[in-house]
Amino acid sequence: MAYKIDMINEKEFEIAEDQTILQASLEAGIPHYHACGGNAQCSTCRVVVHEGIENLSPQSDAELALRKIKHFADNVRLACQTKVVKGNVKLQRIIKDEADLDLYVYGSKVDGRQSIGREQELALFFLDIRNFTPFIEKHLPFDVIHIIRRLMKLFSDTITSHNGRVVEYEGDGLYAVFGLEQDINDAVENAEQAGQKIVIEVRKLNSDYIEEFFNSKIEVGIGLHAGKVIVGEPGVNEQSSLTAMGFPVNVASRLESATKELNNNYVISDYAYNLLKRNGEGAAKKQIMLKGVSEPFDVRLLGHPFDNKL
Ligand code: FES
Structure with a gap:
């Protein structure tokens, strides 16, 4: 069964049940950052979930560990750790270029809960x-x-x-x-x-x-x-x-x-x-x-x- 992802302001694409959001996003041609290769280490793949958060898979231990360190907001998920299990979702990538990387990952000492607004x-x-x-x-x-x-x-x-x-x-x-x-x-x-x-x-x-x-x-x-x-x-x-x-x-x-x-x-x-x-x-x-x-x-x-x- 496939569901639909609306990557806001970018593209709508389908995701299969056994795919992570990161895999589906890359397959759809979106240059989705994944600096650690999808191992829940870098947080560059994170997305803000605007609709359908209840349709996502539960958080893995690795995602929970990174969330604790980075203080993500409740509606932020790691695309490399998350699958869609129930219905369609609306998402937004946070990191889209090098300047975003600097702001959200490397250069920032900001609490993740607040930095997304x-x-x-x-x-x-x-x-x-x-x-x-x-x-x-x-x-x-x-x-x-x-x-x-x-x-x-x-x-x-x-x-x-x-x-x-x-x-x-x-x-x-x-x-x-x-x-x-x-x-x-x-x-x-x-x-x-x-x-x-x-x-x-x-x-x-x-x-x-x-x-x-x-x-x-x-x-x-x-x-x-x-x-x-x-x-x-x-x-x-x-x-x-x-x-x-x-x-x-x-x-x-x-x-x-x-x-x-x-x-x-x-x-x-x-x-x-x-x-x-x-x-x-x-x-x-x-x-x-x-x-x-x-x-x-x-x-x-x-x-x-x-x-x-x-
Ligand atoms: S790709 Fe590094 S945390 Fe998801």
Whole structure:
């Protein structure tokens, strides 16, 4: 019995029950990489399975061993170890040329789960230090950098301890995601709590340290949303930075900016708010306009008015 393989963007071909995907692919004229000769040693033959993963043969011990070392995503299989046993499948080769080899096999220190890119629903968290320019103008460069370092450490430690991950630091702000290893409800819960903790800790830092030694006060604005984004770890040039992008990220960023016009230091989308366990306590509801969206967007105010005039 023969089944059909759709090698996306390349070719459709048949595979016999006793053939591996690699053998059928080579027979169909696809220049499928197989540096170790099909011995589950090199991982160059790996494919992403888009449809029909249930139609594939179970993983061999050799494939399982390599998977453990390389941390393949669940939908990645070794073509040299896998047969089609039940029905048609849709696949995609990962390594198609020398540059791909460098990126995925030899040059990369990237975790295989993330390097292939995936869509995932995450909690998206933007934070900005408010009204920092007057502080910069009044203080020595050393003090400015010192305070930024204290704050960024506080933010990043709090985010990490709530299972979040900072994606990007930018000037006096940052962008973090929650839910890489959790479901979306826990992710939003954690993100919300991380934000509340940061607000409390910043207030404490003000009263114990910044007001006393610098005669100033720091405030933060936080925007939180949740949505499906594309997650990946490009890992170019030895850098293994996480990327999470998509329209919901723009929304979360916009919510952080909206803290200013709404004069509230913590703004969360109504969508994310409804994922919280505490839903029902009734945080004030408002509407804002989003760039490129004609309908007003519902948000909830979780924080307090700013102390400093912005
Ligand atoms: S050809 Fe080397 S692992 Fe499949």
